[in-house]
Amino acid sequence: MVVDKHPKRSEEPVWWGLFGAGGTWFAMISPVTILVLGILVPLGVIDSEAMSYERVSEFATSIIGGLFVIATLALPIWHAMHRVHHGMHDLKIHAGTLGKVICYFTAGFISLLGVVFVCMI
Incomplete structure (x- = not known):
């Protein structure tokens, strides 16, 4: 068996990490958030x-709250776009590098919008 001593590096672990986290x-x-905000309140x-405006605004402008809002927006979209990217391949839609760039750019853009939204509060 021949072992490649200089394997080509892949960026795939980054996408799989974001997919798993999302x-x-x-x-x-997300289900707990929906339960509390959408049903129990x-x-x-x-x-x-x-859940008054003042209390929610105070939470969202704190470091922990801001990170929670960003993670709630960003992580699921990374998960979804990774699924779309690999789902296209499973459906025999071979978009190649362009499809990958579009999917991950969309996730990155929405994540950036989440950061901008939190910073503007």
């Missing part, structure tokens, strides 16, 4: 004063 975030954090289980 999938984990979307599977574990409107039903009155959680006091709506706890």
Whole structure:
């Protein structure tokens, strides 16, 4: 067996890392966020004063809150765009490098918009 002593480096681990982080975030954090903000607060289980504009704005402008908002926007989109990129290949749509660039540029752009949004608050 011949071992390549100088293998070509791949950027694929970066995309798979973002894919995994986005999938984990979307599977574990997003449902809890939806449960709290979309169900428990409107039903009155959680006091709506706890979700007042002032409190939410204060949370979103803190470091932890800002990172939470950015991660909630950015990580699932990286997951989705990685799925789209590989899904096209599975469907025999070979977009090549252009498809990869479009998918990851879209994810990067939305992530950047999330950072800009948090910085503008």
